Amino acid sequence: MKAPTPRPEDFAWRCRQCGEGMVAAPVTLEYLGNQFTAELPRCPRCGLVYISEELALGKMAEVEQLLEDK
Amino acid sequence: MEQLELRDWERRCIQEEPPECVAACPLHLDARALCGQVAAGRWDQAWQVLFRTLPLPGVLGRICDSPCQARCKRSEAGEAIRVGLIERAVADQPAPRLRLPPLPRKSQKIAVLGDGLAGLTAAWDLARKGYPVALHHPGDAPGAALASEFPTLNAEIVAAEVARLASAGVTFSPGATLNDPAYLAARRAENDALLLDLAICPGAGLDLTPGPDGSPVQDPALGLTSQEKISAALAETSPVWRAARGRWAAASLDRRLQNVSLSAGRDQEGPRPTRLFTSLEGVKPSAALDPADPLAGYSPEEARAEAGRCLDCQCLECVKVCAYLERFGSYPRKYAREIYNNASIVMGMRQANKLVNSCSLCGLCQEVCPSDFAMQDLCRQARQDMVARGKMPPSAHEFALLDQDFSLSADFALARPQAGQASSAEVFFPGCQLCASAPAQAQAVYRRLMATRPGGVGLLLGCCGAPSLWAGDDARLAGAHDQWRGAWESLGRPRVIAACSTCLKTFAEHLPEVEAVSLWQVLDPAGLGRPAPGLTLALHDPCTARHAPQVRQAVRELLAGLGVAVEELRLGGERTECCGFGGLMANANPELAREVVRRRGELSGRDYLAYCAMCRDSLAGVGKRSLHLLDLLFPGLAGEDPAGRPRPGWSRRRENRSRLRRELLRDLWGEEEAAVPGQAEIKLIMDESVAARLEERRILAEDLRAAIARAEAAGDHLVHPETGHRLASHRPHQATFWVEYSPGPEGFVVHNAYSHRMTVVGGGRL
Ligand code: SF4
Ligand code: SF4
Ligand code: SF4
Ligand SMILES: [Zn+2]
Numbered sequence: 001m002k003a004p005t006p007r008p009e010d011f012a013w014r015c016r017q018c019g020e021g022m023v024a025a026p027v028t029l030e031y032l033g034n035q036f037t038a039e040l041p042r043c044p045r046c047g048l049v050y051i052s053e054e055l056a057l058g059k060m061a062e063v064e065q066l067l068e069d070k
Numbered sequence: 071m072e073q074l075e076l077r078d079w080e081r082r083c084i085q086e087e088p089p090e091c092v093a094a095c096p097l098h099l100d101a102r103a104l105c106g107q108v109a110a111g112r113w114d115q116a117w118q119v120l121f122r123t124l125p126l127p128g129v130l131g132r133i134c135d136s137p138c139q140a141r142c143k144r145s146e147a148g149e150a151i152r153v154g155l156i157e158r159a160v161a162d163q164p165a166p167r168l169r170l171p172p173l174p175r176k177s178q179k180i181a182v183l184g185d186g187l188a189g190l191t192a193a194w195d196l197a198r199k200g201y202p203v204a205l206h207h208p209g210d211a212p213g214a215a216l217a218s219e220f221p222t223l224n225a226e227i228v229a230a231e232v233a234r235l236a237s238a239g240v241t242f243s244p245g246a247t248l249n250d251p252a253y254l255a256a257r258r259a260e261n262d263a264l265l266l267d268l269a270i271c272p273g274a275g276l277d278l279t280p281g282p283d284g285s286p287v288q289d290p291a292l293g294l295t296s297q298e299k300i301s302a303a304l305a306e307t308s309p310v311w312r313a314a315r316g317r318w319a320a321a322s323l324d325r326r327l328q329n330v331s332l333s334a335g336r337d338q339e340g341p342r343p344t345r346l347f348t349s350l351e352g353v354k355p356s357a358a359l360d361p362a363d364p365l366a367g368y369s370p371e372e373a374r375a376e377a378g379r380c381l382d383c384q385c386l387e388c389v390k391v392c393a394y395l396e397r398f399g400s401y402p403r404k405y406a407r408e409i410y411n412n413a414s415i416v417m418g419m420r421q422a423n424k425l426v427n428s429c430s431l432c433g434l435c436q437e438v439c440p441s442d443f444a445m446q447d448l449c450r451q452a453r454q455d456m457v458a459r460g461k462m463p464p465s466a467h468e469f470a471l472l473d474q475d476f477s478l479s480a481d482f483a484l485a486r487p488q489a490g491q492a493s494s495a496e497v498f499f500p501g502c503q504l505c506a507s508a509p510a511q512a513q514a515v516y517r518r519l520m521a522t523r524p525g526g527v528g529l530l531l532g533c534c535g536a537p538s539l540w541a542g543d544d545a546r547l548a549g550a551h552d553q554w555r556g557a558w559e560s561l562g563r564p565r566v567i568a569a570c571s572t573c574l575k576t577f578a579e580h581l582p583e584v585e586a587v588s589l590w591q592v593l594d595p596a597g598l599g600r601p602a603p604g605l606t607l608a609l610h611d612p613c614t615a616r617h618a619p620q621v622r623q624a625v626r627e628l629l630a631g632l633g634v635a636v637e638e639l640r641l642g643g644e645r646t647e648c649c650g651f652g653g654l655m656a657n658a659n660p661e662l663a664r665e666v667v668r669r670r671g672e673l674s675g676r677d678y679l680a681y682c683a684m685c686r687d688s689l690a691g692v693g694k695r696s697l698h699l700l701d702l703l704f705p706g707l708a709g710e711d712p713a714g715r716p717r718p719g720w721s722r723r724r725e726n727r728s729r730l731r732r733e734l735l736r737d738l739w740g741e742e743e744a745a746v747p748g749q750a751e752i753k754l755i756m757d758e759s760v761a762a763r764l765e766e767r768r769i770l771a772e773d774l775r776a777a778i779a780r781a782e783a784a785g786d787h788l789v790h791p792e793t794g795h796r797l798a799s800h801r802p803h804q805a806t807f808w809v810e811y812s813p814g815p816e817g818f819v820v821h822n823a824y825s826h827r828m829t830v831v832g833g834g835r836l
Binding site: 012013014015016017027028029030031032035046047048049050051053055056057060061063064065066068069070 | 418419420421423463464465466785786787788789790791792796797799806808822824825826827828829830831832
């Protein structure tokens with residue numbers, strides 16, 4: 001999946017537990033047995049991943065639909 | 071679906087059958103397409119239509135005696151379309167440059183003997199098939215006799231078509247002595263095959279055995295003689311029949327020379343019946359147009375006007391009444407093929423998933439189809455097949471199936487004899503949607519039944535399994551029905567009083583051992599509410615009552631008893647439409663479902679009366695003022711203006727069911743259930759726009775609470791330093807919910823929520 005590059009505002013969120021800001025990191029996503037890697041904002045310490053509304057309802061939804069029809 | 075089943079489905083839909091005019095034409099000229107092009111003033115395309123089918127279109131187009139007109143559908147509403155005059159008007163227009171596709175030349179030589187219309191047609195067809203054809207004719211110019219026979223022709227017109235023959239490779243032998251046996255014998259010797267136009271050349275000396283009518287033709291339809299390599303076209307009066315005889319004789323000769331079956335696939339040749347149905351509903355009768363100058367025929371304007379009267383005969387009865395069929399741009403015959411292909415795909419995209427899952431399974435198509443095509447069966451079978459093969463898109467029906475699970479869970483399901491009885495003769499089964507939509511009414515009905523029915527009435531809460539039936543999920547359906555049957559048997563198999571037509575239909579079709587009646591057949595209205603006199607309501611029958619006339623009738627009688635006048639909708643009763651909820655259309659294609667119910671609401675300006683809770687709510691969901699029958703019988707339970715009350719949202723529909731169960735248990739059976747601890751105590755605060763957005767995204771309060779509860783307990787959420795908002799995620803089933811919220815003194819303020827189905831491998835942790 002070619003995820004859109006995270007926007008600057010996506011890095012405003014901080015991990016509550018670790019107190020860290022988000023940094024872009026490769027993350028593996030999975031749906032219906034298909035895996036792909038995308039650069040997503042992530043807590044550098046505990047690995048908590050942030051998925052924005054824009055990504056969830058945009059590119060992710062699109063790819064989910066494609067995979068469901070495959 | 072097997073190939074054979076596909077064929078059956080395809081055969082059933084008659085939309086591709088020819089219109090009467092085409093079926094009646096010996097040559098099957100597409101008069102429907104011709105009229106369409108002429109009416110639009112597209113003369114070049116109209117010419118193409120002639121050229122595609124007619125031999126020597128410039129000639130035949132001007133002299134055809136149009137037997138199609140005798141069968142034209144238009145004659146049932148006024149007068150038949152004058153197809154003959156329209157053809158002539160097209161032929162009068164300058165012909166565009168028409169190109170013949172070059173064919174591989176064949177080596178067998180053919181002589182056509184006689185230049186009547188049959189001979190010319192045979193030469194035309196055989197030359198187009200690649201044969202070297204020599205046309206033998208007695209006079210100087212081929213076809214000259216036609217020019218003198220028909221006043222609408224002249225030598226120039228005939229010469230132009232003869233030139234076309236020449237450019238197709240036909241050679242001409244003028245001055246042929248076609249009555250001289252020696253001449254014919256010589257032709258036979260130098261050619262591989264002969265074709266006789268019997269109007270000009272009777273075949274003297276060729277040793278042909280006389281056929282049944284004394285001519286050398288043994289089989290007039292195929293133009294066969296007693297000799298294999300000699301075909302003959304019977305003499306005819308009708309010009310188009312002359313051409314047809316020539317065409318069929320030529321086709322037989324070609325098959326003989328190619329050594330293929332003489333008759334295979336030819337049963338459709340010539341005039342034939344057609345199964346096409348065309349409705350004349352709403353068609354105003356009109357008379358045919360007489361040309362101002364009868365000798366000259368139609369002017370272009372006159373031809374356009376006359377062609378404009380053509381009905382463009384088609385069936386499409388189902389497409390006219392179904393927004394879903396219309397939306398996908400075609401008709402069931404084509405859809406059957408698309409659905410078949412969809413199931414056959416091994417690699418690549420399955421394009422028809424949406425088509426399969428968007429049908430509401432309402433069955434209206436079958437009702438209006440002259441040929442009994444049941445799109446609902448086709449779609450449901452396809453869904454079963456997809457589920458069985460693991461190919462059903464998980465998102466298509468999941469929300470509704472989870473809702474079914476909820477109705478079958480301890481949060482709602484219940485089975486009790488009437489309080490104080492060990493067993494009851496009857497049991498009330500309100501179904502899931504009435505309890506979800508109007509729990510107070512469900513309670514009132516139950517109390518009323520207990521008070522009026524002689525043998526006691528137990529209570530059964532749960533789900534009839536319709537969502538899994540619609541989803542094609544047989545395993546889940548079986549589970550739901552096992553559970554339902556178990557509960558019903560534990561009550562001693564009482565007679566079921568059901569409030570919902572869908573439940574009744576599901577029982578009748580899948581639990582035939584259950585005796586069930588509609589609430590509307592047993593509810594005694596005496597002493598119940600009675601609206602102010604003079605009320606007229608437009609009655610909306612649910613699609614699942616289509617084949618339940620006794621239920622529809624009972625509702626009408628109740629209304630008559632209440633003094634309510636009923637406006638019957640154009641599509642009502644057996645022909646009623648779905649509200650967009652049926653078949654899980656609203657899950658798989660919410661936007662289309664809205665369109666369906668919006669159209670439904672526009673059939674009348676009056677307030678609607680529904681007797682299915684989901685129908686009422688669907689109508690209300692698009693702003694159509696609608697009452698439920700119970701709003702009349704139990705007034706005051708649905709607010710000041712029951713017709714204008716909004717559709718309760720998805721979360722509310724769950725809470726209503728749980729609360730109904732708890733209240734009835736407490737009030738009737740004296741059982742207090744411990745309140746569900748924890749999550750229910752999380753108070754959510756959100757403004758209307760957020761609530762509406764989450765409703766549309768089908769995110770339940772329960773999902774929000776679970777996400778917040780989990781994140782608050784574990785502390786593993788995100789925070790926004792500027793707004794202070796928190797962002798938590800939670801994955802209860804097959805979707806991950808993200809909730810943006812902030813804690814406040816009154817509760818948690820929800821700012822937004824969204825979901826996705828993908829997972830982060832490793833759960834988003836390092
Ligand atoms: S109305 Fe038009 S399409 Fe129908 S039969 Fe007549 S000419 Fe053909
Ligand atoms: S079952 Fe209903 S929604 Fe489906 S094609 Fe037929 S009429 Fe349309
Ligand atoms: S009503 Fe629909 S399914 Fe039936 S024959 Fe006509 S086009 Fe085909
Ligand atoms: Zn962290």
